[in-house]
Amino acid sequence: MPGNLYRKKLTELLRKKDLEKARWLENINKYVLPSHVKRILRKDKSVLQELVLPKWVTWELLYDWACTQKKEEGKLCVLCDEWHEVGIEFNGKFICEYCFLRIKNLK
C-alpha cells in the first residue's frame, strides 16, 4: 500500500518527539516539486543530486511518498507495481493495459 512507509516514519518521529524531522516530512511537498515526483516515480535516482534532502530521508521513503502524490492521476497496477491511467478493474484489482495485454497474449 503506497504511503505506508511514509506514515510509519512520520508516526515514529512524532512518537520520539523528533518534531523538527516530523515537520520536514509533513512539508515534504515544499522541498520536492511535482517535476521531481514524476522522476522519482520513474525510479530516476539522478533526481537525488538535485534535491537537498536530510540524510535520514531514504530513497525508499521518498519513493513511497511520491506514490501517494500520484494517486489522483492513475491507479497502481497489482502486477507491475507502477502507476497507470489506463487499465481494467478485475475482481476489484487494477491491472494496467500493458500487463493486461501481456497476460492475454500468454493464453
Ligand SMILES: [Zn+2]
Ligand atoms: Zn501493470
